Amino acid sequence: MATLTLRDVKKSFGATPVLHGVDLDVKDGEMIVIVGASGCGKSTLLRIVAGLETETSGEVLIAGQSMKGLEPADRDVAMVFQNYALYPHMSVFQNMAYGLKIRGLPKDQIQRRVDEAAGLLGIGHLLHRKPRELSGGQRQRVAMGRAIVREPKLFLFDEPLSNLDAKLRVELRAEIRRLQRRLGITSLFVTHDQVEAMTLGDRLVVMNAGRAAQIATPMEIWERPADTYVAGFIGSPSMNLLSARLEAGGAAAILDAGGLRLPFVDGPRAGAAGRKLTLGIRPEHLRLGEGGLDVMVELVEPLGGESVLHGKLADGTPLTARLPGARYADGAMTLALPPESLHVFDGETGKRIEAGD
Amino acid sequence: MKKVIFKGTLLPYLLLLPQLAITAIFFFWPAGQAVYQSFLREDAFGLSTEFVGFENFLDVLHDQTWLDAAGRTLLFSGSVATLALGSALFLAVQADKHIRGANAYKTLLIWPYAVAPAIAAVLWLFMFHPNIGLFGRMLNGLGVPWDYRLNGNQAMLMVIMASAWKQVSYNFIFFLAGLQSIPKAVLEAAAIDGARPTRRFWTIIFPLLSPTAFFLLVVNLVYAFFDTFGVIHSLTQGGPGKATETLIYRVYTDGVINLNLGSSSAQSVILMLLVVVLTVIQFRYIERKVHY
Amino acid sequence: MPASTQELAEATRRRHRREKFVTHLCLLLGVLIFVFPIYLTLIGSTHDVNTIGRGEVPLLPGAQALPNYAQAWAAGGGRYMGTPAGTMLVNSLVMALLIAVGKIAISLTSAYAVVFFRFPLRMVFFWLIFITLMLPVEVRIIPTFQVMVNLGLTNTMAGLVIPLIASATATLLFRQFFLTIPDEYVEAAKIDGAGPIRFFLDVVLPLSRTNIAALFVILFIYGWNQYLWPLLMVNDRSLETIVVGLTKMIGTGDQQNEWNVIMATAVFALLPPVAVVVLMQRWFVKGLTETEK
Incomplete structure (x- = not known):
């Protein structure tokens, strides 16, 4: 010992x-x-x-x-x-x-x-x-x-x-x-x-x-x-990583693909407007719903109680989602990103940025 | 190269010492002596020696009897290798077939490996001695004047036969191992492609065996050059005349019987070069399998 | 076309039977060629000297086996009354065993040093050993003999054995085998607290058993069958080996010779190595094809 x-x-x-x-x-x-x-x-x-x-x-x-x-x-x-x-x-x-x-x-x-x-x-x-x-x-x-x-x-x-x-x-x-x-x-x-x-x-x-x-x-x-x-590395399927820019004031990020605005619910991030960010969201945190990302689903893997969907955003960024149920089909769909499950990383160094950093 | 090793400074040298000591004393020292003496010449009474450069070599290479012995060695070795390889391959192909008693056949064909070349010669003497040998007498009875002790060609035939007889089992073992390592699927594919057994042998089996055959050829030549000394010494002692005197036998006669050290050493050095060449050829072959 | 398929099948069956028959015939002929000389020698060793001397070689055993073998064993034979086969067999046995064991021992340790240690000149030593492959004893026979004279080792068992003990072949084989021992065994041993000598004795040696057995057969036969070297090194009859002693009995092959005793001696000379090969066939074949390939 x-x-x-x-x-x-x-x-x-x-x-x-x-x-x-x-x-x-x-x-x-x-x-x-x-x-x-x-x-x-x-x-x-x-x-x-x-x-x-x-x-x-x-x-x-x-x-x-x-x-x-x-x-x-x-x-x-x-x-x-x-x-x-x-x-x-x-x-x-x-x-x-x-x-x-x-x-x-x-x-x-x-x-x-x-x-x-x-x-x-x-x-x-x-x-x-x-x-x-x-x-x-x-x-x-x-x-x-x-x-x-x-x-x-x-x-x-x-x-x-x-x-x-x-x-x-x-x-x-x-x-x-x-x-x-x-x-x-x-x-x-x-x-x-x-x-x-x-x-x-x-x-x-x-x-x-x-x-x-x-x-x-x-x-x-x-x-x-x-x-x-x-x-x-940790988590399966892997976390989705999307590039974005910091909004002036630091209270939200603007997604590069489609210009979606994602507010930070835990507080603003430091940095000038337009600071490069990488936003992470785990596949299981994505939800079906309006006002989110437009995804073209190319492959559905039914796992029984839930399904893993592989698709692409408009600019070609791959996206994976894990959704409950099994009734999904290929084709266009909209997925919401709950702001409380967002991870914010520096777009250059990849390091995590906490609220107030 | 192993990644993981032990530490130790003295121990590895101690472990190597016996092998290195014997190698140095009984390999490199004599080999050096041979090279050194091949440049020297003793006078008739052994009282003085002088440095003669390459003269011993030139003498040897200009000596018609040595050149004859070289030619004879070539004939002898070629015949022994051909005979021993051919019959071994034939028997191995037969023994590799799925027949009853295949293992018994294998054992019965493998054991002659244990017979010393000199003993093989004695067994052949028992068969072909003109007076006491079963076949020797038979030949004479049929009107063939058979006496290998007097007839040079017959003597050569005897040493070739006895030498090849002893070497077949060695080749047999390797050919059999080679045959057994040919994937069955390859042969089955050929059978389905419609190739008959004879055709299968020459187009599939033989090419796949050729590395083994090549390796064995080198081994057989080295065997015929050196290991057959016992056969020749006990059967014909190089005679009649010089009819069965090969190069190694000549080194022995000149060095041990005639005590001509300079010439014998020069001959040894020439033979060493020959072995080096053969070993290098063989090494190029094993290189692919052995990672140094 | 059921009829023609049946005919084809019947023809194939006939061909297979014929082929099998030919195969057996070929193999039997081969076996005969290798067994017959031995059979003849065995038969000869059971007849009296005159039967053989007259050249009336019978094909069935005679009644003189016991006296022939007894004489060969205790007194020797041939016109010059050679050395008793008993003495020669012991000499051959001692020589072959010492050569085999010696070669295996020093090859094991040197291969172990080269594989499991790193030290200055490691590869130089390895190549020095490797080069000796190119110097068979027959080639350097005269100078080696002179070295033995200088060292005063002629006419001794040590002189007979020691120069033949160095072995590049065995070292190479063990080296190859040691390289296949997984690194993790060494690591596990280190963590278990075993040092190099312990690891050699407790792990490497037991793992090498099969290789050692295979090499033993080959080297024993190598030692037993030595000819030129003992011929030169030994003229003391008490050190005569059986292979050389046998051919000395024959001399120039005169008709008037104690052929019956000579044949009995030949059987003695053949028996031990043949027994070793037949009894240890599996190991020996494995060892042979792995050493030299």
Whole structure:
């Protein structure tokens, strides 16, 4: 049980920078999910914490101790790998016990800890099998068991669910969450799947091109994304992003497509008239109604209770809407934008603009 | 290249040490010696040596008996390779068919790999010895004057046969592996296109096997150049006359029997160059499969 | 046209039967060519010396098997009374085992160093080992022999074995195999706290079992079948290997020779490597096609 602190961690491979300085404070027992598209540096960050990569500059502290120069084995961390990395020639028991054996734990203690972990994970009956005799889900549990028996300060998960099929993924996701709460071990979980991120994390780190674009709770991120990248990445279907200009006085925005005026209900934004903005609205916040956007719907995906509509505005900007019911058809339609669900971003930098900014 | 590695400064050198030490002492030192000695000449009594430049090489290359041995080696190696490759391919194609007992056939055709070339020669001697060999006596009984110990052509035939006999199983294993790696779908497509078995063989199977065949050709040539020393030494000792003296046998006679180190070294160096050329050719082939 | 389809099917069936018959015939002929010499030798080893010496080679076994093999084993044969086959077999066995085990051991460690470490001159060392592929022992035989004389290793088992232990082929094979070991195993081991030596012993060696077994067969046979090298290195009869010893018995192939004992010795010389190949056929085929491809 420990805290984890990252201080301005930077990493370059040769001349190519992959991490531009990440700061993070993880509280004791917290589950942090690092999420981002492939190549954003999320795995590298995890491997730096594990000690498998060495940071170019910056510092990693576990339980307040600097990890500089320490081998992975000396950091008291456990890791669950994407491909599980179970030693194929060892039985499940041997796989789980290997780290303890190396640390010189007495046999009876190893036995006790493995039995406990196996019980917790429901793999007690598999202890004598070889990894190749297990299903994907069982292997995943063994990989977690190997981490649990170590009783480490820190759990590190490197996309551990991405090799499983959809149903199993949902199941194990819930199980990981339950286990982590129960054991109370501080955890870092890397994934590219935003649903996984939203459901698992106490807080998320949304990574973009080597930077932490936003660090916050899932709901905060969903409700108040820090920039257009986060806005587009979290939420499915993605948030609609429309370019607009600030009205003189800052009390409303004028949409570029069609000149629709959208008032800011939470207060005016700063800036000269004509300041470039990007307005975001989630597909599920669009409503059928007059006086809104004229959309040409090109594709309707019925999902049962609701439908996802894909269309275009007059200037060709794509727009997605999620509406209740199933009776929709291609063709022209008008959608209202409730002003209270608007997100306002700077048109140049993409950063969120709050009322009064 | 592995991304993930261990740290260690001394350990990797320690791990490499045995291999490198043996390589240095027993490969590079003698190879260097051979090159060095190929530029030297000893007087008749072994009392003094002098540096003679490329003279040993020129002598070797102008020596008619050496040139004869080179020609003989070419004939011998070509025959061994052709014979061993041809029959191995034929047998592999047969054994690859879906027939009962295919595995038994395979085992029975694979084991001669274990037979040393020299032992293969002895087995052939038991068959074709003019006095005690079953076939040797049979030939003489039929009025064919068979005695490979006296007749140079017959001696050459014997060493070719014994050498090829031993090498067939090696080629067979590779051809069979090559045949089995041809995707069944390709053959089925050809069958549906209406190609008959013979046509399928020459238009589909053979082209797909040609990399294997090429690789084996190089291996067989190297085998015939060097590994057949045992066959020749135990069957004919290069004779009668010089009828079966190949280049490697000549290196042995000049170096060990005649103690002509300068000439023997020059011959060794020439053979080394030959192996280098063959290995480079072979390497260009494996390059595609092995990532260095 | 049901009739003509039926005829066609019947013709095809006949053709298939004929083809199968021809295939069996070809294979049987092939097997015969490879088995017959051995059969002849086996038969010869069961007859007395005069039967063979007269050239009356029978095709059925005789009654002299026991005395022939006993003499070959304990006393040797041939006109010059060679070394007893028992001694030679032990020598061959020791030589082949040492060569095989030695080659595997030093190739494993050097491949491990090259794959799992980064250090100065790594690729230089790798190429130094690789180049030895181009220097078969036969080519550099005379100078190597001189080196052995200088080191005082002639007529010793060490001299017979050590120079043949370096192996570029085995190193390359292990290197190829090690490269396929997923990086994640190394990472998992690091997090488990295993260092390089532990990882080698606990993970790499067990994973290499099949490759080691396959290489063992090939290298054992390589060692057993050595000819020119022992011929040069050894003239002490107590160190004679069976392959060389057998041809020394034959000498120039005179008619008056103890052919029965020689044939029994030939059977002794054949048996161990053939047994190894047949018993370990699966591994051996895998190893062979993977080493050299």
